Amino acid sequence: MSGGGGDGERTRTDADDVTLIGHRACAGQYPENTVAAIERAVPHVDAVEIDVRRCASGELVVFHDEELDRLTEGGGRVADAEWDELRELTVLDSGEAIPRLDEALRAVPAGTAVNVEIKERGLAGDALDAADEADAEVLFSSFLPDALAALRDRDPAADRALLVADGDPEALVAAATDLGCVGIHPPTDLVTEPGFVEAAHEAGLAVNAWTAADRDDAERLLDAGVDGVIADRWDLF
Template identity: 30%
Template sequence: MTPRPAHPYFDTGFAPLAHRGFSRDGLENSMAAFQAAVDLGFRYLETDAHGTADGVAVALHDESLDRTTDGEGVVAELAWSRVKEARIGGVEPVPLLEDVLGTWPDVRVNIDVKAVSGIVPVAEAIERTGAHDRVCVASFSAERREATVDRLSRPVATSAGTSEAARFFVGGLLGLGTLRSLREIDVLQIPWRVGMMPVLTQRHIRLAHEAGRSVHVWTVNKREEMESLIDAGVDGIVSDRADILREVLESRGMW
């Protein structure tokens, strides 16, 4: 299989991704958390997206407002006029995905499309902001990712869904062919272990690189684990501890 051409999303080399921004105060996926990551120097942000009942894309991990905000209800069943009243941690409003894409024009954004409700609104937000060159569309569902990408006028970077990543992992462990599972994607964004058991091996990383694909690992918050993964050759790390990740990369001359 011929490797796909590199997308501009990857043109900065190693990718440190701030997971839902950077907040030690429970303000995940808020504009304040994203700004904190940008202020640390991060140029890769990771976020999640749902669509409201009236077709507005919001940056929020959960399907409901209940855990992270002072509001209640399933986002896909609520109008934007209701969702925008909720406050993350009782303080910060739920951001429009369009605002995340538009506020920092030099920042790349990894968008995990969490539900069918997000497909059309996410595509529309990318189109309105013209953010194609600095967006990676991800989803646990390959079908949901493809449905989003199919609505775009220009290519974006794409990440493996759960089924694609699983086929790649099993094939790598058993020494079977793995390239077919990577046909539709640019990057494997995967956990490096399941529970306490590491599952990502240097063989996996080598096979992905031979196929012209990058490997990003989530969610890594300990310094020694970051160090180990960088030594193994991964191309990016997703972390809640953007401060520690920056220190590690600075110490290696990779920042």
């Protein structure tokens, strides 16, 4: 996945040079965050992005939402469900099961990177242990600065990126730098504001922007000079 930026000049990214990251393993095309989605997306992307949280029996599971009801026939919080219950649920009536993090990482082949988004605190040790067993290059990202700090404290060599939603570009870049991140992940509307990409690149941060839903979004991000595009589909370029 993309490392630090360039010399700070704002230039359009060539589509051949940008890192294409399948959001939730291309949620616009496949049942999100499943092993099947990963396997179907990886021939077309440079990296897949997946979400991780902990269930009641302690396993790390790959699931975006805090609640089960949008994506499965189940209900309640993931954190309150045992793994034996979760493993019987299927995602979006696809017949595909919710995977554990280690299962999802095993589905990512060598040569394809994976962006593991940490959805809650207290996952650092187990997430790093799972990443250590994976063949893929792993980048951890989170909206939670203290979750990134815990990853840093446990393994300073683990690549990390700060997810952001809004705010002053200089302050956000400073926060990512203070955490020792290699990247920053802003939304489309923020990254296209003047000065954001330049500030990140001057600080040596890669900029991977979320979430491109269509070709227009992708073109806007290329024009902004990003290093990576986090997209719901792989057929945007």
